[in-house]
Amino acid sequence: MLEIDNLSIKVENFYIVRNVSLSVRKGEILGIIGESGSGKSITALSILKLIPESLKISGTVKVNGRDIYELEEREFNKNIRWKTVSIIFQDPAASLNPLLTIGEQIKEAIIFHEEKKENLKDTIINLLSEVEIKEPETVYKSYPHHLSGGMKQRAMIAMALSCNPDFIIADEPTTALDKQTEHKIIKLLKNLSKNKNTGVIFISHDIEVIETIADTITVMYAGFVMESGETGEVIKKPYHPYTKGLIECIPKVEGKGKRKLPVIPGNVTDIKSRPSGCPFHPRCSKRKEVCQRELPPLKQIEKRTVRCFFPEYEAV
Ligand SMILES: Nc1ncnc2c1ncn2[C@@H]1O[C@H](COP(=O)(O)OP(=O)(O)O)[C@@H](O)[C@H]1O
Ligand SMILES: [Mg+2]
Known part of the structure; x- marks a missing residue:
């Protein structure tokens, strides 16, 4: 189990992340969703002491x-x-060493961490096959710039798997890829997680992606956890107005192929000018006076948590 409990991260006197708790088991995928600047990456980096x-x-x-x-x-x-x-980042090109072949750099990672030296080539070729690279022998000898974005990300995943970790953190690993490649990588990570019993924390700003991949979901806003629960439940019945807004932003095909894309009005606030009370209140259509004054506590409702004075479930 990987567990974060009551994590807060401050720069000077400003909170970037506040009282965040989350957990993921082996073989399970936790999706962290939130707009840019909500503290997803910094939370993930804290797990590898990279703050x-x-x-x-x-x-x-x-x-x-x-x-x-x-x-x-x-x-x-x-x-x-x-x-x-282990961790996979958004931009595989920045994480791979351009001067080494894929084989050489996975080898280095294994030797450094496992001190293992025998049959490394076979081990690496196997890893490359596991991430569904069709010509693993060729990719083994290739330099990163020879590979497409999707292939580079597969090589990164192979590297992240090379020491058989219990957990992988994937920070927007498909954001730089086209939709079709994104879909394939998501399927791959999902299969790997189940087959190898690996826990995955998958970070994305795209709720559709999270819905496809994650077993459980944590919604972050302005450094806070706003809602968490089992993915199907949260998508079916979001309790928090922010989660509801994110779900309503999923494009729906209307009429003759026209796409409607509503957006939650307003922007994520800068850490130095966060509003008092609930950080979402300036953008919330359901806000009342108390929301401007007080920070709502994180309520536990059965298997869900929600940080809102007026969660949707009370209205039904
Ligand atoms: N090293 C740092 N120093 C100061 N502020 C930082 C640092 N890293 C991140 N931040 C701030 O923390 C907030 C959350 O950042 P981040 O975790 O990268 O968000 P996300 O991944 O959700 O887009 C942002 O407002 C960002 O500017
Ligand atoms: Mg990020």
Whole structure:
């Protein structure tokens, strides 16, 4: 199990992330959804201790029961980073070394973390086949610039899998890809998670993508968790007005192929000028006076959580 409990991250006196709790089990996919700037990446980076030192962090991050911020750096690097939790970023080109072939760089990762040296070529060719690369021998010998965006991302996934991690964090891994390739990569990650019993935290600003891939969903806004629960339930009946807005933004084909794309009015606020009360209140059509004054607590309603004074479920 990977668990974040009450995580807050501050820059100077401003909160970037506030009281965030979430968890994912092995073999399960957690989707984190939210508009740009809502704190998704910084939350994910905290799991790999990749937060810059200028930021103040509080709360706990536990991987298989161990608090990673209590571990010595050496222990963390040897046993957790990459071996237990690995990460895939949005831009595979920036994460791959342009000077090494795909084979060489996966080999380096394995040697560095596993100190394993035998049959590495076979292991890597197998990994490349696992991520459904059709000509693994050719890709093994290729440099990143020889590969398409989708292929590069598959190679990154192979690298992330190379030390058999229990968890993979995928931070907008398909955002740079075309829709068709995105769909294939999502299917691949979903299959890998089930077949290898890997827990995945999949981050996206696209609720359609999250709906396709995730078992559970956490909705973030302005550094807060606004709602969380089982994906099907949340999509079917969002309790938070923000979640509802996101779902209404899913384009629906209307009439003769016309697409309607409503948007939630307003913008995500800058961290330095966050409104008082509920951070979503300036954009919320259901706001009342209290929403401007007080931060709503995170309520637990059966298996769901929601941070709203007037969640939708009370209205029915
Ligand atoms: N190193 C940093 N120093 C200061 N502010 C940061 C830093 N990293 C991120 N932020 C701020 O934290 C907020 C959340 O960022 P991020 O986690 O990248 O959002 P998301 O991934 O949801 O788009 C943003 O307002 C961003 O400007
Ligand atoms: Mg991000």
